[in-house]
Structures are given as structure tokens and as C-alpha cells.
Amino acid sequence: MLARLGTLGRYILEVWFFLARILYFRWYNARYILIIGGPGSGKSTMASRLEARLGIKHLPMGDLFRREIRNNTAIGRATKANVASGKLASDWHTFRLLYREMRKREYCNGAIIEGVPRTLIQAKKLELLLLFWGHKIDTIAILEVSEADLLERLPNRRICSNKDCGRTYHLKLNPSKVAGICDKCGSALEQRPDDRPEIVSDRLAIFNANAAEIQAFYAHARNVVRVTMDNDTSVDDAFLNLLYAIEQAG
Numbered sequence: 001m002l003a004r005l006g007t008l009g010r011y012i013l014e015v016w017f018f019l020a021r022i023l024y025f026r027w028y029n030a031r032y033i034l035i036i037g038g039p040g041s042g043k044s045t046m047a048s049r050l051e052a053r054l055g056i057k058h059l060p061m062g063d064l065f066r067r068e069i070r071n072n073t074a075i076g077r078a079t080k081a082n083v084a085s086g087k088l089a090s091d092w093h094t095f096r097l098l099y100r101e102m103r104k105r106e107y108c109n110g111a112i113i114e115g116v117p118r119t120l121i122q123a124k125k126l127e128l129l130l131l132f133w134g135h136k137i138d139t140i141a142i143l144e145v146s147e148a149d150l151l152e153r154l155p156n157r158r159i160c161s162n163k164d165c166g167r168t169y170h171l172k173l174n175p176s177k178v179a180g181i182c183d184k185c186g187s188a189l190e191q192r193p194d195d196r197p198e199i200v201s202d203r204l205a206i207f208n209a210n211a212a213e214i215q216a217f218y219a220h221a222r223n224v225v226r227v228t229m230d231n232d233t234s235v236d237d238a239f240l241n242l243l244y245a246i247e248q249a250g
């Protein structure tokens with residue numbers, strides 16, 4: 001049906017959708033929280049707990065890319081090639097995916113965004129994307145975990161193999177109730193291929209190369225909260241600290 005509309009028809013439809021989204025999402029008073037932290041800092045765990053607590057949908061960028069790779073889409077194939085050569089997913093693909101995802105109705109309350117931005121340019125583009133829809137990032141939460149602790153965390157991370165669930169565990173810090181089985185859906189847990197020890201240090205190097213610039217970009221932003229944790233901090237404590245900091249800021 002869309003093909004029969006022609007270019008002008010699709011353009012009108014897009015403009016109409018854009019205006020409708022602004023009105024609709026405004027009405028819901030959308031709130032956007034950005035979670036930043038190194039690989040293994042607990043972004044996904046914290047975001048899914050915040051989702052349950054605040055009723056704002058968790059938007060895990062990494063999972064969106066993994067879904068594209070699984071479905072073998074054009075974006076998935078390009079990203080797989082990038083990752084295989086030690087690069088990040090391209091900005092173009094990142095924002096196409098984000099744009100597509102954030103148009104969905106589930107995000108009418110806003111989003112808890114995690115896994116993006118990976119670079120300074122992406123940080124700027126994310127602001128622009130939200131501005132385009134008449135929004136801004138309300139809170140930026142930075143999870144601070146030392147590199148030594150991250151190196152210890154990643155190889156112990158386990159992910160639910162059910163792709164619709166995808167809950168994250170840690171063998172020591174956040175274990176499942178029954179070893180190897182997801183608490184939420186009962187599927188088997190598995191190790192993510194990029195959490196293998198030989199790849200972890202490369203990922204940390206990529207993260208560190210961009211982290212300082214991104215943090216500097218947000219340094220003067222309002223509503224930045226920092227939550228420091230180490231490998232002796234329980235997930236519950238870390239979450240309560242984060243929730244308190246976010247509520248104080250927002």
C-alpha cells in the first residue's frame with residue numbers, strides 16, 4: 001500500500017506522523033533518562049530495574065543491534081562486519097535504529113536509554129534527535145566502576161538465552177536463584193560471545209578512548225548524577241543509590 005502512495009504521499013504521511021508524535025508524547029509528559037557506563041558497569045541491570053520502578057521503557061541499544069544481527073537485516077550484516085573488525089556500529093545505523101524504535105508507542109512515557117552514545121558525535125546527535133521531537137534528556141546517570149572491577153565483572157556475566165527476555169546476571173554479584181536458569185522466564189543462561197576474556201580488554205580500550213570526551217560533553221549539563229560502585233556493592237544497594245540520585249536530580 002505504501003508503494004502506491006508515491007514519494008509525495010509518503011512525505012505527507014511522514015510529516016503527519018511527526019506532528020502526531022509530538023502531540024501524543026507531549027501529552028504523556030515523556031521523560032528521558034540516559035545511563036552511561038563502561039561495559040559491565042551494570043547499565044542494563046539498572047535500566048531494567050528503573051523501568052519496573054518508574055514505568056518508563058528501557059531502550060537497550062546493544063540488544064537492538066543484536067536483534068538486527070540475528071534477523072540478518074542490512075543493518076545487522078553491516079554491524080556484524082564492523083564489530084568483527086573491532087569497530088563500533090556506524091552512527092548512521094545507530095540513529096536509524098533509534099529513530100525507528102523511539103517512534104513506537106511504548107516510548108510515549110519516554111525512555112531509559114542505555115548503550116548509546118558511544119562517541120562524542122553520537123552524544124551530540126542524540127540531543128539533536130530528541131530536540132527534533134521537542135524533548136531533551138532529563139537525567140544523565142553515570143555509573144562509575146573502576147577498570148579493574150570491570151575486568152573482573154565481564155567474564156562472569158551471564159545473559160538469558162531467551163532473546164525476548166535477555167535479563168543479565170553475574171555469577172557473584174547478581175546470581176540467578178537456580179544456577180544457569182533465568183529467574184524471570186526459566187530459560188538457560190549463556191555467556192555473550194563478546195564477554196570472553198580475550199575480547200573484553202579490546203572493548204574496554206574502545207570505551208576508554210571515547211569515555212573522557214563524552215563525560216566532558218555532559219560535564220556542564222544539568223541533572224548529571226554519578227553513582228560510584230565497586231565489586232563489593234550489591235546490586236540492590238547500587239540500584240537504590242541510583243534511584244535516589246535520579247529522583248533528587250529530576
Ligand SMILES: [Zn+2]
Nearest residue numbers: 160165182185
Ligand atoms: Zn529470561
